Amino acid sequence: MAYVSIPLYKRTIPQRYKLIGLKCKRCGWINFPPKGICKGCKVSSEFEKVKLSGKGTIYSYTVITAAAAPPEFSKQEKSGGSYVVALIELDEGPRIVAQLVNCKPENVRIGMRVESTIRKIYEDEGVVRYGFKFKPVEESLK
C-alpha cells in the first residue's frame, strides 16, 4: 500500500533534499515547509526561495517503539528496535520533524545542536525514498 505516491513525494523533493523554504518578500519570515500565505505577516504571498542551513537545535524528541511507527517505518522499527524522532528548531526559525541518526537514544537531549544529512527514509513501491535526517554536531555524543 503506497501511502505517499511517487509523484506526490517527488513534488516535495526540494524540501526533502535541499531544505528549500520560502522567504517572505514583505516581512522576511522564513516559511518551511512552504505556505500559501506567509506565517509571519499573514498577508503576503510573495516569496523568494531560500536554502536553509540545515543546522538547528533539538526542541523536543521521542523514542518511537512498538506500534507507534507509521507504516512506512514499521519494518525499520521491527528490525532495528526503536528510533528517535525529534522536533528541531532550525537556526533560521522554522521547526521540523525529523529522525535523529548517529546518536544513541539515551544521549539525546533538548537543546542539543544537530545538522541535517541526506539519508534513506524508507522504501515503498520498489523505490527508495531519500530525505533529511539529523545528526548531532558534537562527536562525543554519537
Added chain:
Amino acid sequence: MNILLGEPFRKWCKTMRKVVLLSTGSTKYGRIDVTAREAALTAAKEAVEKAGIENREIQALYISNVFSMTERQGHLGPLIATSLGVPWIPALTIETACASGGTAFREAYANVAAGFYDCVLVVGTEKVSHLDVVTATTYFSYGSDYQFEAVNGASFPGLYAAMARAHMHQYGTTEEQMASVAVKNHENALHNPKAHFHKKITVEDVLKSRVIASPLKLYDCCPFSDGASAAIVASEEFAKKYTDTLIYVMGSGRATSPAALFDRENMASIPATNLAMNQALKQAKLSRKEIDFLEVHDCFTIAEIMAIEDLGFCEKGEGGKISDEGVTARDGEIPVNPSGGLKAKGHPVGATGVGQINEVYEQLMGEAGKRQVEGAMTALTHNIGATGGTCSLHIFRRGD
C-alpha cells in the same frame, strides 16, 4: 482571539435562540460486531426514546464519523436517515479528526440557535476494530500533516510524546504525574457500564507498561474503540413540550491551531483550547468556578494535563501537579472525566465528542449512578482533533 470574539460574535450572542440538550444515547464502547451505521442507529434510538419524541419530528441529521471508508461505506447521511424512517431530512457527515463529534454538535447547535431547525439529531459513530494496528495507525495519522510529520517518522503517539517531553522540559512535569491521570480515569470508568475498560490500575502499572513513544507508555495512551453516541438538540420552545428539566447549551466555542505541531509556538500547549474556552465562557456569562466538572480530551495522559491548563483551571505547568494531588478526582475540587475519559471509557473517534455530551447529560440529570458528581449543575466538554488542530468546546447548565 480578538477576531473570534469580535463584533460578529457579539451580534450572534445577542440574536440567537436558547438551545436545549433534550436527550442523549450511547452504545457501549469497545469492540462491537456491527457496522458504524448500525451502531449509530442503536445510539439514536436510545436518544429518541429518552426524549419522548417521534422520529419524524427530527428535522436534520448531523453525523460525525472519520473512518467509514475503511468499511467501504461513505455517504452515511441518507443511509442513517432512511433507517430512522426520515429519508427526506437533510443529513451530512462532519469530519474534524477526533473532534468530529464536538464539531457536529456545534453545527447542530448553531442551526437550532439560528432558527433554522427546532429539533435535530447528532450521531457520532465509529468502527475500527476490523483494522489491524498498522492500518488503524495509518488512518489516524492522516489527521496530521502526513507529508511532513508521519513521513518523517512521527505518528500520533510520537507527536504527543514530543509534546509531553516539551512539557516535562519546560514545567518539570513527571511521568508519575502523567500516570496519575490514567489511574484516575481507569478508576472512574469502573463505574461506567458503557466504558471500554473496567480495569483498576496503579501508577506502578502505568510506569511499568511497555514504552510506545517515550515518555509515553501503553497506559498513557487511549485505546482504539468502536462505538456510537447520539444527542437530540432542540429549541427551548420545542423542548418544553417534552420535559420540565431543561439542560441548556450555554456556550459553544470553536477554534483551530496550526495543523502541524512544528508550526506551533509552544508545543506544550494547544492554542485552540484557550481560544474556544474564551468564546464559550464569554457567551455563557459564566466563570470557571461555576463549572462543576469537565469532560476533556485525554487521548494521552499529557493531553488531559495540557487541557486543564489551557482551559485555565490551573496555571500553565501546574496540570501534572494538581492531577497527582487528586484535585481532578471525581470528589476533587475540579472533577475531570468522571466518565473515564478517552483513556478508559474509550475513543471511538467520531463518537467521542458526542459521548462526552452523553456523560454531561447523565450527570446533570443525576443519572450517573456510582460515578455521579454530587450536585452537578454545570459542565464543560472539550474535544480535540489530532494534535490540537481542531477544538470544539461546549458548556451546559441545568436550568433549575
